[in-house]
Amino acid sequence: MEKQVAQHIEKPGHSYGKYIVVWLALLTLTAITAVVAGVNLGEVTIAVALIIASIKSYLVLTVFMHLNVESKPFKIFVLVALFFLIVSIVLLFSDFSNM
Numbered sequence: 001m002e003k004q005v006a007q008h009i010e011k012p013g014h015s016y017g018k019y020i021v022v023w024l025a026l027l028t029l030t031a032i033t034a035v036v037a038g039v040n041l042g043e044v045t046i047a048v049a050l051i052i053a054s055i056k057s058y059l060v061l062t063v064f065m066h067l068n069v070e071s072k073p074f075k076i077f078v079l080v081a082l083f084f085l086i087v088s089i090v091l092l093f094s095d096f097s098n099m
Contacts, residue, residue, distance in 0.1 A: 022063045029056050050089075 033052050041048060061067045067078060 018063065022059050026056055026059060046093075 029052050033049055036045065036048050036052070039045075061078070067075065
């Protein structure tokens with residue numbers, strides 16, 4: 001009888017420390033968003049809020065959803081979806097600014 005060797009497949013992951021640091025960064029960015037919403041920055045208020053939201057979504061996608069270790073076709077799928085989201089937002093704001 002042949003011995004079957006159990007294959008140990010290591011999945012890349014993160015340590016608890018990295019999760020805690022990213023969680024604290026997300027909390028900090030949320031607090032900054034709340035502060036920016038209360039301050040009158042004029043026309044750049046929305047841009048600042050969108051930039052902060054983009055940073056937060058990047059952190060969630062790469063760390064908590066492990067997008068950085070996914071296959072290339074899956075990454076391309078996510079980029080295409082983000083592209084269409086950005087196009088939709090640009091078209092929405094360009095239509096809104098013409099009112």
